[in-house]
Amino acid sequence: NAGVTQTPKFRILKIGQSMTLQCTQDMNHNYMYWYRQDPGMGLKLIYYSVGAGITDKGEVPNGYNVSRSTTEDFPLRLELAAPSQTSVYFCASSRDRGSNQPQHFGDGTRLSIL
Amino acid sequence: GEDVEQSLFLSVREGDSSVINCTYTDSSSTYLYWYKQEPGAGLQLLTYIFSNMDMKQDQRLTVLLNKKDKHLSLRIADTQTGDSAIYFCAEGVRDNFNKFYFGSGTKLNVKP
Numbered sequence: 001n002a003g004v005t006q007t008p009k010f011r012i013l014k015i016g017q018s019m020t021l022q023c024t025q026d027m028n029h030n031y032m033y034w035y036r037q038d039p040g041m042g043l044k045l046i047y048y049s050v051g052a053g054i055t056d057k058g059e060v061p062n063g064y065n066v067s068r069s070t071t072e073d074f075p076l077r078l079e080l081a082a083p084s085q086t087s088v089y090f091c092a093s094s095r096d097r098g099s100n101q102p103q104h105f106g107d108g109t110r111l112s113i114l
Numbered sequence: 115g116e117d118v119e120q121s122l123f124l125s126v127r128e129g130d131s132s133v134i135n136c137t138y139t140d141s142s143s144t145y146l147y148w149y150k151q152e153p154g155a156g157l158q159l160l161t162y163i164f165s166n167m168d169m170k171q172d173q174r175l176t177v178l179l180n181k182k183d184k185h186l187s188l189r190i191a192d193t194q195t196g197d198s199a200i201y202f203c204a205e206g207v208r209d210n211f212n213k214f215y216f217g218s219g220t221k222l223n224v225k226p
Contacts, residue, residue, distance in 0.1 A: 004156070035216075042118065042202065042216035043157075090156055102147060103214060105156030 002026050006091050006106035013081045013113050021076040021109050023091030031094040032074040033058075033103065034066065036087040043090065049074055081113045118217040120203055125223045132190040134220045136203030139184060145206040146179060148188045151219065152199045160188075160201075190222075198224045 007022045025032065030051045035043040045058030049068040063085060065077045074093075078085060088110050092103040117139045126132045138146070144165050149157040163170045163177045163186075170177045176189040190197055200219040207215065 040122065040218060042218040045214075092157075102159040102162060103157075105149075105158070107154070107156045 004091055004093055004104050004106035006089075006109050008109060009107065010110045011112070013078075013111065015081060015083065015113060017081050018077070018079050019081070021078075021089055021091075021111070023074045023076065023106060024072050025074075025091075025093040025104070026072065027093060027095070027104065028071060029093035029095050029104070030071070031096065031101075032068065033092045033094075034064070034074070034076045035090045035092065036060065036085075037090060037108075038087050046076065046089075078111075083113045085111065086113045087111060118203055118205055118215050120201075120217040120220045122218070123221050123223070125225065126193050127225050128193060128195055130193055132188075132193045132197070132222055132224075134188045134190075134201050134203075134222065136186040136188075136217055137184055138186065138203070138205045138215070140205060140207050140215070141184070142207055146177075146186050147204040147206065147214075148175075148177065149202040149204060149216075150199045151202060157202060193222075193224050195224045195226055198222055 004025045033048045034046040037043050044060045047066040049055045052071050055066050088108045090108050091106045094101045094103045119137050145162050147162040148160045150160050151157050161172050161175050174191045178187045200221050202219045203217040204214050
């Protein structure tokens with residue numbers, strides 16, 4: 001079982017460039033999430049989705065966009081990369097809404113903006 | 115917003131017990147979680163406790179919850195070098211959308 005798969009694992013971008021971080025899950029989970037983890041900090045929720053075709057903003061959505069055309073995929077797009085977006089990005093999924101449904105995480109994408 | 119706080123570092127000797135502490139602020143939390151993050155990897159769920167429980171034991175792991183003080187702890191018995199990692203506390207908050215709030219993580223260093 002692959003679980004949650006993120007690509008790429010590492011990326012360096014120049015200021016102003018754009019890119020898409022890919023996330024896919026094979027567990028048929030309805031809920032998917034994008035977090036960023038800054039050094040010494042906890043995870044901050046960027047965007048989430050409760051099902052295909054439905055997305056909503058989390059705590060720190062500025063500078064990002066998402067889409068959810070299928071249950072499996074939840075890509076995160078950076079349109080104009082800024083140094084403040086240097087971070088480790090984690091995608092996660094959970095089966096359902098209940099808070100007893102733990103989130104399953106990918107291994108992360110380490111992104112540097114120079 | 116919700117604040118989940120943890121101490122940043124803990125160092126123990128192999129074979130000792132480790133206790134990692136966490137405090138949270140939202141009284142409407144329903145479940146509280148402990149995740150483990152090894153270097154270069156994502157977060158792995160270790161255990162969780164429902165907010166109306168005081169204690170949960172799972173092999174070497176014991177979770178204690180003091181709901182009155184909003185204090186959660188994770189005890190690892192017989193700590194091994196393989197337990198060295200960052201441990202995150204998280205709370206699940208009942209909402210229209212169930213939200214999770216994470217602490218900043220406690221880095222556990224186990225000395226041989």
